[in-house]
Amino acid sequence: MISDSGSRFNYIHECGDGILRSALRGETLVKSLTPNPATNEIRLELADGAGEAEIVIVDLLGAEVLRTKASARIDVSGLISGTYYLRVSSGGAVQSRRVVVQR
Numbered sequence: 720m721i722s723d724s725g726s727r728f729n730y731i732h733e734c735g736d737g738i739l740r741s742a743l744r745g746e747t748l749v750k751s752l753t754p755n756p757a758t759n760e761i762r763l764e765l766a767d768g769a770g771e772a773e774i775v776i777v778d779l780l781g782a783e784v785l786r787t788k789a790s791a792r793i794d795v796s797g798l799i800s801g802t803y804y805l806r807v808s809s810g811g812a813v814q815s816r817r818v819v820v821q822r
Contacts, residue, residue: 756819
């Protein structure tokens, strides 16, 4: 039981969902994202047990510029130089990482 200024919360340490347990332990879906800044491709390594992931890249205005299923390599050669956000979704968990494309 955790108490915060009069509010009471129950913390359930084992819930049965691996992704949620990972998030509670501070683990992430994305183990590595290289190179950053990128030129033509991004190499993505997902955490063990992440399952099938969907990857969406959005620009700074939130417009989707690329969508793909999990892949170790993501081709960004068609994107103009700039800052983007890579959003990885798997099993109900979502993680975003900033990535720069530089030519």
